[in-house]
Amino acid sequence: MTAVDFLAFTRGPLFDVALIIFIAGLAIRFVEILVLGRRRDFSEPRRGGFGSGLRTMFSRTLPETGTMKRAPTTVVAGWVFHIGFLVTLLLFVPHIEMFQAVLGFGWPGLPTPIIDFAGILAMVAMVVVLINRLRNPVMRFLSGFGDYLPWLLTFLPLITGWLVFHRLLLPYPAMLGLHILSVELLMILFPFTKLMHTFTAFLARYYTGAAFGRKGVQS
Amino acid sequence: MQIDETTPNAARSAASGDDRTLGALLAARGVSRRAFLKYSSYLASLLALPASMAPAMAASLAKAQRQSVIWLSFQECTGCTESLTRSLSPTLDDLIFDFISLDYHHTLQAASGHAAEEARMQAMEAHKGKYIVAVDGSVPVKDGGIYSTIAGMSNLDILEETTKDAFAVVAIGSCAAFGGLPLADPNPTGAVPVTELVTDKPVINIPGCPPIPEAMAAVLAHVLTFGILPELDSLGRPKSFYGESVHDRCYRRPFYDRGEFAESFDDEGAKKGWCLYKLGCKGPATSNACATVKWNGGTSFPIEAGHPCLGCSEPGFWDMGGFYRALSVPTGDVARIAAVAAGAGVVAGAAAGALHRATKSAARGKHHTVTVEELEEK
Numbered sequence: 005m006t007a008v009d010f011l012a013f014t015r016g017p018l019f020d021v022a023l024i025i026f027i028a029g030l031a032i033r034f035v036e037i038l039v040l041g042r043r044r045d046f047s048e049p050r051r052g053g054f055g056s057g058l059r060t061m062f063s064r065t066l067p068e069t070g071t072m073k074r075a076p077t078t079v080v081a082g083w084v085f086h087i088g089f090l091v092t093l094l095l096f097v098p099h100i101e102m103f104q105a106v107l108g109f110g111w112p113g114l115p116t117p118i119i120d121f122a123g124i125l126a127m128v129a130m131v132v133v134l135i136n137r138l139r140n141p142v143m144r145f146l147s148g149f150g151d152y153l154p155w156l157l158t159f160l161p162l163i164t165g166w167l168v169f170h171r172l173l174l175p176y177p178a179m180l181g182l183h184i185l186s187v188e189l190l191m192i193l194f195p196f197t198k199l200m201h202t203f204t205a206f207l208a209r210y211y212t213g214a215a216f217g218r219k220g221v222q223s
Numbered sequence: 224m225q226i227d228e229t230t231p232n233a234a235r236s237a238a239s240g241d242d243r244t245l246g247a248l249l250a251a252r253g254v255s256r257r258a259f260l261k262y263s264s265y266l267a268s269l270l271a272l273p274a275s276m277a278p279a280m281a282a283s284l285a286k287a288q289r290q291s292v293i294w295l296s297f298q299e300c301t302g303c304t305e306s307l308t309r310s311l312s313p314t315l316d317d318l319i320f321d322f323i324s325l326d327y328h329h330t331l332q333a334a335s336g337h338a339a340e341e342a343r344m345q346a347m348e349a350h351k352g353k354y355i356v357a358v359d360g361s362v363p364v365k366d367g368g369i370y371s372t373i374a375g376m377s378n379l380d381i382l383e384e385t386t387k388d389a390f391a392v393v394a395i396g397s398c399a400a401f402g403g404l405p406l407a408d409p410n411p412t413g414a415v416p417v418t419e420l421v422t423d424k425p426v427i428n429i430p431g432c433p434p435i436p437e438a439m440a441a442v443l444a445h446v447l448t449f450g451i452l453p454e455l456d457s458l459g460r461p462k463s464f465y466g467e468s469v470h471d472r473c474y475r476r477p478f479y480d481r482g483e484f485a486e487s488f489d490d491e492g493a494k495k496g497w498c499l500y501k502l503g504c505k506g507p508a509t510s511n512a513c514a515t516v517k518w519n520g521g522t523s524f525p526i527e528a529g530h531p532c533l534g535c536s537e538p539g540f541w542d543m544g545g546f547y548r549a550l551s552v553p554t555g556d557v558a559r560i561a562a563v564a565a566g567a568g569v570v571a572g573a574a575a576g577a578l579h580r581a582t583k584s585a586a587r588g589k590h591h592t593v594t595v596e597e598l599e600e601k
């Protein structure tokens with residue numbers, strides 16, 4: 005298989021397969037959670053849960069002062085990573101072209117030097133959180149395969165993408181093929197790993213917020 | 224590499240019937256020394272050689288004798304020959320035809336039929352081990368290679384016979400270098416590139432549909448001057464021409480970096496000359512010198528004319544998922560696939576959720592509260 009065949013395969017049939025698993029997997033897991041629902045709460049609500057639920061989806065995204073004091077590295081590097089990653093993923097024009105093909109609509113992108121910088125920030129932050137995890141005995145004890153795999157699945161698209169952009173290491177078609185392959189791996193395993201938190205985190209926050217709201221407690 | 228008068232030169236000794244040196248030949252044709260030196264420095268610059276090497280190159284070329292070239296045309300469209308012979312600066316690029324003795328070439332030779340084949344055999348005999356075989360077109364190998372024959376011989380047999388005693392083989396154009404159009408899906412004739420068949424001789428690939436004429440001229444000049452092949456990349460292409468991507472040298476690159484793209488062929492962006500990535504430009508994946516050497520005597524190149532790069536000098540460019548599809552866009556019908564997958568996922572998720580609910584309520588239904596008395600009985 006030549007580099008070009010490989011690229012054609014990753015852009016073609018393999019992407020289709022990855023897309024099916026990714027989308028169907030996301031839908032299955034999400035709908036399953038929703039259908040399962042929560043136990044009926046018979047108590048009389050003090051306040052409506054809906055508004056509180058929505059608010060909590062955002063408020064719990066912001067770092068809490070206590071956590072910031074206890075684990076500043078996790079908070080700062082975590083934020084830097086998430087922003088860098090999302091900027092690279094969502095605001096790089098070639099990526100937007102891909103989203104447009106799948107979703108039917110696109111949005112404006114950012115100049116490439118900014119994307120380049122965001123990608124580097126994301127990778128540095130990922131290395132920092134990994135070292136932090138390995139150096140902290142408690143975190144290391146709590147971490148297993150299920151934590152390291154998502155790290156790798158996220159890091160590979162970043163590093164290969166950066167190498168494609170700068171035309172390093174391998175000829176462009178081969179490197180682009182590898183980049184797409186790494187994204188497909190991420191897509192295929194996404195619904196079945198902790199990466200699912202991208203979506204379920206907000207659902208969980210909503211549930212918590214809504215329950216607290218009913219009880220009239222601040223969340 | 225040091226070049227002096229004693230530079231061993233395999234190609235130089237490849238004397239053709241006319242044993243005058245190139246210098247003598249050019250002088251007889253009225254080409255001034257100055258014009259020749261200018262041409263040499265032009266070639267040297269194309270080959271990314273230091274300017275100081277141009278006089279040495281000129282001296283070396285002047286002393287060389289004409290290089291015998293046998294040109295084989297297989298499954299091709301003659302576009303490569305057209306590209307070479309119609310270059311707009313005849314005083315410069317046509318000079319290459321003075322450097323070589325084109326002993327066999329379907330389109331350009333006067334002889335035809337058996338006389339033509341006779342010329343090929345004669346050249347092979349006279350310059351054994353020294354002649355260069357240029358090939359344009361791919362070679363069909365399916366069904367014993369019957370899909371393209373010349374004088375009753377399959378391309379496969381002619382290639383084998385002709386390259387056996389060659390000094391080197393130059394695959395000109397994407398068909399010869401990578402299979403090109405004949406090899407494109409579904410490849411009905413079982414076309415293969417030259418490198419797949421010639422494994423015991425050095426093969427230089429000069430891909431492009433067609434290749435830049437200067438690349439061909441400069442590579443031949445390199446062989447004539449130094450007697451060795453130029454430095455090649457992993458795909459057998461001379462690095463001096465194929466070392467950089469079209470994208471990296473494209474004058475529209477600042478627009479790409481700023482995020483300014485033409486969205487269609489006639490929108491404001493297109494009129495302002497913005498980047499053609501979204502219109503399918505393959506410049507980022509294409510290694511060629513179009514953006515620097517340009518075409519038609521340095522006039523322009525496709526992107527300058529407002530059309531995205533097709534990536535014609537890369538392997539398999541016909542099957543890259545469409546000329547007008549951006550490189551980052553998947554080639555399948557992804558919007559439909561995503562919609563169907565989402566629909567199926569929702570249904571499956573609802574079913575799984577309902578099943579869990581049923582299990583849960585069944586378990587709750589079976590549950591009965593144990594009283595203290597019951598416990599005490601046991």
Ligand code: SF4
Nearest residue numbers: 470473498499504506
């Ligand atoms: S027009 Fe093509 S080669 Fe030029 S900058 Fe845009 S994508 Fe790159």
